Amino acid sequence: MARINIHLPLTKPTILILSLITFFGCEQQSPITILNMEDFMDSNVKDLTPIVTEVLEKAKDQNVERIVFPKGVYHFYPTYARDFYCTISNNDNGKRRVAFPLLDFSGIEIDGGDSEFIFHGRIVPFLIKNSTQVSLKNFSIDWKVPFALEGEVVARNEEKNSFDISISTPYKVADGHLYHCIEYENSEYEKEFGHKFRRAQSVCNLIGQNIIWDPKTMAPIFNSEAMSGLLYKLLSVEEIKPGVIRIFSPYPELPPISSIFYSKGEYLANRLCPGIRVTESKDLQLQNIDLYHAGAMGLIAERSENITLDNFNVKLKPEGGRFVSSTADATHFVHCKGEIVIRNSTFENMMDDAVNVHGIYMRVKKVLDEHRIAFETNHPHQNDLLFGKKGETVRIVGKHTLQPKTEKLSLKNVNRLNERVVILTFEEHIKETIEIGDGIENLTWTPSVLLENNSIKNNRARGFLLSTPKKIVVRNNHLATQKAGIRITSDLKLWNESGAVTDVLIENNTFEDCVFGGGGKQSVILIDPEIHSSSDCKTFEKGIVIRNNTFKTFDNAIISASFVDGLEIAGNTIIETDTYPKIAKQQQHFKIEGSKNVTIQDNQYRPLNGYQTKPTITEKNSINTTSSSNH
Structure with a gap:
């Protein structure tokens, strides 16, 4: 039947006519705003995957706002799941079957009703792509058989x-x-x-x-x-x-x-199934979620904007009998923007970091002409990464110094040749000397970060890895990590992670017996952009304030900072413990290298013998470093 549109002026007679038509002939249907999963399944359902797929399609077609689960235990198998070819940064690429494919949604909430979602085999629980205003809440994620x-x-x-x-x-x-x-x-x-x-x-x-x-x-x-x-x-x-x-x-x-x-x-074959994958999406809320296991990262988000995690926990299931939650990072954010907020969350027993926020340097493969270069990815976990689009802003940095070699450049065209090589065309003329292996960073996709009231413990590796030029606030967290509690770095080496910081506040946190894993350079707070030399004192990171924190530690290495312009270490308390034997026996509490405009004041050290003394400080190749009122 053809649809006829009648346009009438809204005079009083018109309103009366419309009212009569509605009353006598036209049955109006109220839009469905909530779908209850109870209406789509019975007690004999063993695999909820095909039912969820059908419900999601119905929800999209009818602009449903909420999908609600009655409290229960639900199982998801890959047999009847939709599959997608996924190129997931810092994870393994390939075909992935998905239980909850949330593609092209706008304004949807999935409320698990405090249910347990149990997954079986190679399946990704949630894929959120090209979507806005998505809310996930009130459920747990686990696998029947772990990926380990x-x-x-x-x-x-x-x-x-x-x-x-x-x-x-x-x-x-x-x-x-x-x-x-x-x-x-x-x-x-x-x-x-x-x-x-x-x-x-x-x-x-x-x-x-x-x-x-x-x-x-x-x-x-x-x-x-x-x-x-x-x-x-x-x-x-x-x-x-x-x-x-x-x-x-x-x-x-x-x-x-x-x-x-x-x-x-095996390396490069063990990051198969993250718990939640987010890409090219905006305005996401994840609340009251317990992720007990994942065969990769708990949450991986790429090229997405405004993500809030509140009571999002990657942890062991009570009385579950396991030792590891996610087999990689709890949460990971690559080339995001807007604001990343993580609060009131617990991250424990992961095989990698709690939170990692960064961009990625692509490496110059060849300079084609005055406006074009070819770049190449090097790490296999970055193959086919969507680095940039037309109109975005990038910059080229030196492969040894990480210092800018160009002003900001506007992308005119992005031409993918294959999974590793892409040709970039710039609006501007490239006048500077560009070398093979120099880095290209995307300046458009950089987020601000707020991390507060979180607990991190019992994991391999670090707590927070933070590399973004936007504002970073880390406050009121408890960190007890195997390596650094907080690490700020960038590199053009293994992982090629970009994002020099400019405004960081680390305050009122408690660090407890971090860096107990041994091996390599370690410090409770480690600021170490991987630059070749500090002799010329060209700094990289800027504007870092570390104040009013408590460090309960068995070891000496508290703060190690390199290549920073503007570092304040103030009002912190170091309390020595005897939890483990010392590893870094010769290291000073505060180690400063290749930095300038550094202030260290009003910090105190309480050793086991009860006599309050000054924290120890070492400085190398630094300018304008002052220390006062430490006791």
Whole structure:
């Protein structure tokens, strides 16, 4: 039937006519604003994935504002899930099946009603793409079978430098190597032929990157890098009997009896399924969510604007019997803008950092002419990253100094050749000397950050990694991390993370026994842009204030800062503990290098002997550094 539009002036007779038409002939339908999942399922439903997909399509077609779950336990399998090719920064690219595909939505809330969402096998719970005003709330995320291997150390052999583990997760041994196995559909065909391609499908992954967990503290074991690590070679093993595996260790120390060997698999094949993936979206609220496990990052957000997490927790499930929550970062933000707010949240037992905010440098591959360059990604986890679009602003920096080589440049055209090489055309003439390997950073996509009232503990690696030129506020958090509680850095080396800071306030936080993992340069607060030399005192970071924090620590390294212009360390209290033996025995409390305009005042140190003394300070190649009233 053809639709006829009648345009009448809204006079009193017109209003009367419209009223009569409505009363006598036209049945008006009120828009549906809420869909209750209870209306779409029955008690016999075992896999909610196809039902959720159908409900989401209905919600989009009818502009539904809320989808509500009755409280319950719901299972999601990948068998009938929609799939998408996902290029996910800092994760593994590839086809991913998705339980909640939220694509092209505007104004939708999903309320889980305090339900448990349990996922099975290779599936991404949530994909939010090209959407605005999306709210997720009141549910938990977990997997029936984790994306990792766990085993208790039950024997050691010093002569052979080997140890035995009793494994509590699915595994297999083949060709002298150990594999952890995730859940998969065990059809008749799979039973007969599946072994031929399970590794290629990442169903069974080689054991590689690993760490030792302490069952007493539920944290990585002290000085864990002496007995485990993110190695890039295979471990040799021998199956002693079903469930007991002997591992021939390449590390100098063996883990103690009753400690927990944990491995998330082979490098570049162990970041398969993040809990929530967000891309090219805006105005997102995630509230009252417990993420107990993910086979990659808990949340990864790219090229998105205004994201708020409130009581968003990546943590162990109570009495769940596991030692690790997410197998990578709890939350990660790449090339975002607007405001990132994280408050009242708990991040614990991850295999990587709690919060990481940064841009990404692309590397100059070739200068084509006065307006064009080709760039190349280097790290495989950055292949096919959407770096920029027409009209956005970028800048080129030196590969050794990270200092700007150009003024701001406007992108006229972006031409993708393949997953690694892209040609950029600039509006402006490139007059400066550009070298192969120089970095290109996107200045359009940089967010402000507010982190307050959060708790971070028992994870491998760091607490907050922050690289953005917009305002950063970190206040009233509790951090007890294996490495630095806060790290501010940029690099043109392994990860190519960009974003020199200009306005940072770190205040009223408590740092408790951080940097207990050992290995490499460490400090509770570590400011270390990876620049080759500090001799000419060209600074990189700016405007950092660290005040009124409490550092409860067994070790000496409190704050290490390099290449900063404008650093204030004031009113902080250092309280010595005896939780662990000292690792950085020779390091001073505050280490300043290649910086200028530094003020260190009104800080106090309380050693175990009870005598209050001044914090120790060392300074190298720095200008205008003052210290006063420390006691």
